[in-house]
Amino acid sequence: MDILTILIIIPTLTVLALIFAKGQKSYRTISAVGMGIQTVYSIYLLTRYLTERAEAGGETMLFRRTVEWFKPWNINYEIGVDGISVAMIILTAIITLTGVFVSWRVKELPKEFFVSLIVLSTGVFGFFISLDLFTMFLFYELAVIPMYLLIGIWGSGPREYAAMKLTLMLMGASALLLVGILGLYFHSPMVEGHHTFSMMAIAQAPMEHMDQLFFFPFVFVGFAVLGAMFPFHTWSPDGHASAPTAVSMLHAGVLMKMGGYGVFRVALLLMPTAAHEIGWIFMILAGGGILYGAFGALRQTDLKYINAYSSVSHLALVLFALLLMDVVSWSGSVLQMISHGLITALFFALIGMVYERTHTRDVTKMGGLLKIIPFIGMMYVMVGMASLGLPGMSGFAAELAIFVGAFQHSGTLERVLTIMAVLSIVVTAVYILRVVGKMLMGPVTNEAFKQMDKARWYEKTAAIILLACIIGIGVAPGGLYKLINESVTPLIELIQKGAL
Amino acid sequence: METGIQIGDVLLVTSIMFFIGVYGFVTRKNLIAVLMSLEIIINAAAINFVLINKLVFTTNLHGVFFTFFILAVAAVEVAIGLVIILNLYRLKDSIDPEEITTLKH
Amino acid sequence: MNWSYTIWIPLLPFLSFVINGVLYNRLPKKLSGVIGTSALGVAALLSYLTAGRYFFGTTSAEGYQPILAWQSTWMHITDKLAIDMGVYLDPISIMMLVVVTTISFLVHLYSVGYMSEEEGRNRYFAWLGLFSFSMLGLVLAPNLVQTYMFWELVGVSSFLLIGYYYDKPSAVRAALKAFIVTRFADVFFLIGILLYSYYSGSFKFEDLNNIAAIQAANSSIPVFMGLSALTWGLMLIFVGGAGKSAMFPLHIWLPDAMEGPTPVSALIHAATMVVAGVYLVARLFPAFHGSDDGFALHVVAVVGTFSSLFAAIIAMTQMDIKRVLAFSTMSQIGYMMMGLGVSGYGEEGLGYTASMFHLFTHAAFKALLFLGAGAIIHAVHSNSLKDMGGLRKYMPMTNITFLIACLAISGVPPFAGFFSKDMILEAAYEHNKLIYFTGYITAGLTAFYMFRIYFMAFWGRNRDYDHKPHDPVWSMKIPLIVLAAGSVVLGLLPFNEWVTSDLRPLHIHFDMMMAAASVGIGVIGIITAYLLYRKPSDAPDKISHSLGFVYKTVKNKFYMDELYLGIMREVILKRIAAPVAWFDRHIVDGTMNLIGNTTVGLSKGIKRIQSGDFQVYAFGILIAVIFFVVLFNYFIPTI
């Protein structure tokens, strides 16, 4: 069996096992075991990748394989990974695993919940290994559909509204995306007498200048909606606020990263000329979005809204760095995707735990929780620190790389936007600390809070896994950065060759 | 014999009749009356067939035959239509088309 | 010589942090203090060893050479802009090493007694360990990014320690304020680093300080408002330093930070963290001095001088003993900044040496003052000077040590402060008379306000205490004694041999007139305080009353807090964040919802067409037929 296809087969088998299983305990055990295997396997994939990479010489896209699927249109199941995809796959595996732990006690329809969750993650895994635009699009849709069910059925608050809004906006985005992908297809080089969906082939021979200018916005916006770029971000606060904990984690942690990854893989790599020429429009949107999201978060009182806006801000930083189109910014941007994925997943997990105990997410109604639930409280402080870019946590390494990369551009627009981006970290500090100060510190505002349960083992497991990753990356980002950087460098060279 | 009659006059008469029927079909609030308006419409059409056959295309009898068939179809249609109306009346105690809006489902 | 053991100096406190942090609840109560204290004790011994080996073992004709004792890859952003973690030893880092480990050790020891009744001591010692680790990492950094990283960590541990009493709202507010204000400054620091390193192409201090090489490597460095980008970068870096060192106008967090436990104030907000800004400027001194004829250095001097006078004036009016000490700290750091700012390079680097010397002695006597204040607070259970008086009878040991510290800070010979302060004033005199004069006045004010609190606390009126105050336990006494001894003798160290701007020994001459003048103003200050506060009288009240508005303004710290709060509330939250939030919910989201609602509305309209009324359907059919008739007859006539 092909090493990458196993990444899809493991979750599929888990889903099958879930379908035939009975009893809540077996559902969660099966899910945890399946995702545990998946995590271990993706780490194994990393080691395999590193050894193969050492042997392969200059090639970074490894384990490539093509299976014919639909000959008349040249659709292939074409897969392969480079360092970026491997990092993303590990991120996805970890977040799904912790998501299963966090939803350990789902009460309603547990089987269906876990099935949807794992189907979603299957889509994400497939997305990250695809090299064929059509296959990629298919997996993307596979990830979006269960999201609707997960929010609509297991959500809270105005869940139908939120689920509908989220799904419609993402579907609208994928309509744009489909236009872009078909545009890419019909302007792609001929392979055996047909056009091709293969990204590798298209990247070698990008389309004409005017065609790029036309199709670039479609693809970019299509993916950027998923990456919550201003002004297409409004699904994110509502969606997150209504989604169940594990779904928020997966969504903010992984799905939104698919947006960034897609922008990078499809929009920028396949249409570099357009990215150079009209990228500045989106750069302004993304750069403005950094501060915009931060200021938006400043005024919220719902924990999930704060975090959703914070994600908008951080993802805008990712898109901004991607649009800068140089090695350091891209590496930093991918690092930021991973870092933010972990941080925001932990954030949502902790918010879920707090919500389960206090039955409110309104910051103004809480106080002094650190005394009552010290583990969760301390974790929240730590992840807050990670989010505001404290050194020693992953966020800092990523932001530093992005800023260093951004500062290599001496154009006025880039300079101004970079300084705005840097300034946003102080706003981030304000909104994070406001929550910490109000919710965790100070006197206990509600007597009922004193009866809260301490953190349970599965909650601790989830939190510790994520925090360990955050701190691990923060203390020693060198290896991960190198993995990403080595994969980014040839891509940048390819683009520059095309641009010249 | 029929020398004095212009085709235009005939068409004018039948089209007026036809649209009177249409008017009745749309406005009447009684299914049987609607059916009767339908008869006027069919009748107007049948006259057209016959007279165009008689006044313009005289090589064969197609128009006349069509009128025969229209008559037959009209008979069947009226028979079945009336039976359906009777059934509806037994079902809903009314033959007002306003009450029969099952089509929207 | 092998120096690689120096990595253990920061790692030992880190271990203390990890053990106390991870084994949070499982550790026996007494053990956490023991672990922390012994870790820091060993670290202190190691740093004395290092200092001895360095200052007495490596001297050469070229002066002391920096040593990269240990290095490890952290992140290679590009081949040039590589960031490595390392241990960098040179005179100032070793001096700071000694200061940090010693004070930290003494504070740990002191805290064993001071915090003995607190719940959550493990947390306290964990944070102290984290702080010591971060501060040492900051001090030993070989490049600017490592400095920045530990700079932030220091800020966080400061935040955590100020907020140690986290169920007290004022402590929480103070912690948040401290973090956010310093964070705000750090953003400029970061921008400064990025800007400066863009031209230098490196983060390493050797490269950053080699300003001639940077100018040679960049054919044209952009000039903005008459200053080169390098100077701008340095000034931005200084903003970061000013934030951490509580220079005007970023000082507002320091007085509030006194909400933390007193030993923490002694360690972080007096001796070590707050001087990080001074240390940073000293680290980049050649760059500051070389860029644009030292314009950035002028800024440092002016800010330092102004802050020192500003803080001294406020300190005279405060009634909270810790706040007086906080403003005094700010004032003394201003002095250090002033010393750096007026300094030249090489043989003219008197200010540099003086500033470092003052940093060194100040650490001793200011920590002593705080620990003494802590002993008083521990005894009388209040921070306010109004609740104190006549304590010399109850706490003789504290009285003597506190007096020594006051004499030292007032610049009375032969105590430590005299030498360092005199050196700064001498350097300032050679540089700029106005700065000298301001510093001179400040010296007098310093003597006055220090003896004001001394007399108010230990003399003044005798009062009845509910609990009879007494000298603290031994674990708190030892640090007092050690620091008092230090305050007496440290001034005699030959600092000009060791710590200089160009690493070569500096020749200094002792100006008798200058010394006499500065001692004179100090004595005037002391005598004034003696007359006003030796015995209870209403003279101080009368004076303050006669000053009226001026007094009130000063007492309210020139309304700086209110100004910042106003900006935060009115401008940031109400004028920026609220409109953004409104815009987001109503305009952006409104547009999205509008699209959705339009679709729904449209579908409702279309739905009504399908009414089930077959007569209307018939009408529709007819209209369609007519439409096609017209279409095919008049518009598509070929069919």
Next chain:
Amino acid sequence: MTERIIFYILAFIMIVFSLMSVTSTKIIRSAIYLLGVLMATAGLYFLFNLNFLGAIQLTVYAGGIMVLIVIAILLTHHVGFGLPVPDKKHMILGWLAAMIGITISFFQFTTHTFKPKIGNLDDRVSKMGADMLHYGDGGFVLPFEVISILLLAGIIAAITIAKGGIPHLKKRLKSGQPTTVSSSTKKQ
């Protein structure tokens, strides 16, 4: 000339009676007016010398169909039962349809030039009968058979529907259950 006058009289009768038929508020009168229209149509056929067609029109239409309609009216109405006046919406739609339709068709046949008549139509009844049963060119035997089957099917359908289990359906309808024909016939 006589024919023209007769034609105009008949046309007048047809139009007026149609109008009366669709506007009358008494259903039975409406039926009688319809009968008038049908008989005038038969008259028109006679006028055009199509006696056989006219006779069929009289027997099938004016005879058979009218009887059916009258019986249906009797089954559903009291005699003299007033019809409700059409509501505004349907009136407007009806007027609109009629006016647009008349305008368009008038415009159509006034602008269209008809081919001149070629010879006289052989409209003997014997010719009609021969063509009807003739399967060669111009023969109508196949439609004729189809129509016969249609008529048969119509009769069977009418009977089936007429005797369907309506009371049962009615009960179901009231209780909100689905009213499929198969289930209702099975119950019987």
